[in-house]
Amino acid sequence: MLTDTSASMAALNNSSASYSSSVSDFYNGKTLFITGCTGFMGKVLLEKLLRSCPGVAKIYLLIRPKKGQEAQERLQQLICSPLFDTIRKERPLDLHKLLPIDGDITQPELSISPNDRAVLERSVNIVFHSAATVKFDEKLKLSVTINVLGTQRLVELCKRMDHLEALIHVSTAYCNCDRYEVKETIYPPPIGPDQVVSLVEALDEDLVDSLTPKLIGNRPNTYTFTKALAECWLKDNKGTLPVVIIRPSIVLSSINEPVKGWVDNWNGPTGIIAAAGKGLFRTMLCDPDKIADIVPVDMVINLMIVSAWRIGSSPTKEISIYNCCSGMRKPIKWKDFVYYCFKYSRKHPVMDVSFYPSGSVTSRRYVHAIRTFLWHWLPAYIIDTVVQISGGKPVLLRIQDKLHKAADCLAYFTTKEWRFDDENVRQLAMVLSESDREEFCFDVAKIDWNNYLENYVLGIRRFIFKEDASTLPMARKQISKLFWTYKIIQVLSIMCMWHFLTLRYAPLRRLWSNALRLLVHLARMLPFI
Template sequence: MSSFSLAFASATFPCNSSAMVASPHTTIRAHSNQGANNTFLSSKEFRKPFLQLPRFSQNNVWDIAPSQNMAIKDKNNRNCRDIHVAAIAAPPAITDVARESQDGIGIIDFLERRNFLVTGVAKVLIEKILRVAPNVRKIFLLIKAKDEQAAMDRFKGEIIGCELFKCLQQKYGEGYTNFMLNKLVPITQEVDVIINSAANTTLDERYDAALVANAIAPSRLLSFAKKCRKLSLFLHLSTTFVNGERPGILMEKAFQMGESRIDSSTQSKLDVHHEINLVSDLIETLPPNEVPQKLKEVGLARARMYGWQNVYQMTKAMGEMMINAGRGRVPVVIVRPSVIESTFREPFPGWIQGYRVLDPLILSYGKGRLPGFLVNPDTVMDVVPADLVANVIIAAMAKHGTAASPSINVYHAASSTVNPMTMCDMFNYSRDYFAESPLTNNQGDEIQIADMEYFSSIDSFSSYIQKDIAEKSGLSKEIGPNSNPKQRCRLEARCKRMAENLIHLAKLYEPYMFYRARFDSWNARKLMKQLSTEEGNKFPMDLRSINWEDYFANAHIPGLKRHVIKKASSS
């Protein structure tokens, strides 16, 4: 029997000296006591999805052991007693700071009067708050570590030195590091706003893992929110793709418990508790070595049965349902971004951490490894830069956090109805960029690429990519009398792996490459119109202002080369 444990890992959320930093990346991870082939969760523990959120103990330890079978583990699966929780306190108020105009939403005034607790990877959001509202009270940060020194080392290494925060580092100079290190304070329940951006975004994840991260964890965080005496808003970051595969214009509408994406009178309602019990039964009855693959298959099958394209979309929708059903009088805002890519302008163009949705396609194309793909070239790919998403979040929480009305409001941060870009456009922009600034191979030679080939079926794409790999590797050449059988065998195996990886990528992305819906953003546009002129300049969110060709040529692809390719090659 495997034990279920929660591990809280800090994201690299730096802050500036003017505000207290904080913002945790809450990673939920389950460990097996019997190796990788064992179950992810015990069935007994999986049936307890609504356990109370961990409490804060007096010695500043994040206590998350609601049962004897639950424990905190480090990366080596050893028990960790201490999860050191720290935040950076704001400096004394600066009396001569000019207040924002009374017109508009009052974003700056809202930010400077609140304490924030953030979960998930939200560096761009945190940087923006600290840069524009240096008198923000507190933003809480959780750091997972085995002891105090390890927590401090991780804080210095992963937070203070992050390049994204170079504007703040330049502003505060030599006092930047010392100020933050001297302002660490324990986390408390004195938070005004909770921003939940933690999620498992793997498209083909195991059903149990996706359920825990995307549905159960937000419900637990909401339970904690109800205990915060000063709470004025619970903001949940979701995705536009919770709308499933319905064609047409999809509206900014909150989910009700039991909703599916199938328009059928014969389709039963989606029962979240039943899905949890279904997964628990599978874990309990299947042989351990069959559980991982079976849970992936069941997750995909259940998602498609209810009208979603993958387990990520469905479990994110479940999370929204559970928040709406359990919110009581807690004010809730749900922000649904589409495909988040690198920053447009702030704090500088092109910042990105790791591969996002489109990046494997762009870089594989630029490296000459993906000359064709399974995609409708006329499909509208809804893209939104990370800094504009942050601005929508900030404006929405200022508007509804000030009112603190016990309602639920939904915003789409999406471009497909106001500034659409097709997949053909994206590949053409990439082709033009790499023609001017080609990537190089291991020998230092420039890689030349041709126009992208488009395929409408997985069979035609599979045949094409296998042939292309064989030709480029020399595998398709006739076997000569002096050929080495062992070398050819290794080459065949390598080519097979490359083809399998690209075919798997095509199958994984197929729903998005033929997506027929667009996302309405009326609420977000209405919010934008409510900003004052000064707020509009500080928190731009108009996606119509983006020239996509310029964005890809001068921000996104250069950012990929700097922040993704360069770091990958140096690691």
């Protein structure tokens, strides 16, 4: 039985005049609670709320002490990111609205102290839950602990909040990747969340690992599986909570805000593109004609902020679900994505490139296997051997091993295609005022892929590799030298191969001799023409 969201979406057909305030005004005086604020999406959410909703009263942040750093120290480190440059320059006092809460999503009661829980229960109006493990190859026990149990623990806290107006849960469009067409509704997984939780809590981790393939069924990894479980549990246990589920597809760098191309992690395609820019990755298993459903992080965040406004302004008992995807309205194929990334990796190269950035994708596994050996493993083995003989520390084989594990995790998504219905997202945009549509834009139809992917590559250069724009001229000189080296190697390889073939096959040898004689004859005639 599918969850019917038609009733919850009916209000979206009304005029925007039925809403008493703009999105920004809705947040005036509100107290927020955010999980996952130190993650990629959480940082962008935090910055956008501070910058575009200045009337926010307080933002409590669940932060886990890590590596000897307390929550307050981690918060200070977070707001020193280039992402918060505008806030620090224009409204530095707004940073005092950020209040860290010591806690841990994997622990009972989120490991929040009784005093802090009491503060949250009597003051919070809006909750954004983006804490999750996004590792595709995470062990099922930990993935369930974070993505399912963590959600359950947060919901139990939310049920005790006296003034809660919205709970925004971040899921993924791929939680239902076992079906081609995915509507904005909750599909029941083959095994219930309570059963899975009971299993992983009762069984030894090694036994859970051995059962994982059977438990996740047609889904490719524990991430998509546990996200589906969390949605199913929310449907059955939310009670009267005002819940919204946001399902983004593949989230990449920002398109506009607060900095074009901002990205701060190696997850998903970013690590592969970064390695390709270094010349270390040249082939990938991928269907070039399938759609790459990519969405900029700031558009996802804008949708989250607006969805809280929507359910807070027009409460509904049903779960509102939004598929935040680009494939229906602004599709781009994988071959075009790869083309643009290589193009701009050569136009805006990083320093210390190992090989000239070039390569291709294929959906044929045997072709991919041959290319992988010739372009990845063989050069890495040769170079590491030379480095080791000369007394250095070999690293290329280890790097290639990590890259191939990441590529294998992505292969499921780069060789398949889905149809994500986004009617609820379109209807939500229609009830916004023109100014809110501009300030909180999540219209994927406005994406210019050429421009966006150029800024994405520049963002990898600036924020991942930490390279200043002043190093570009030197990097371009290096890439120019690598280009001519690459071309010379190509010509020499073709000549060697042809020479080998002509030595073995008499017809080819005669053809080669005749071609040479013809070229000599033409050369002699040139002065007389």
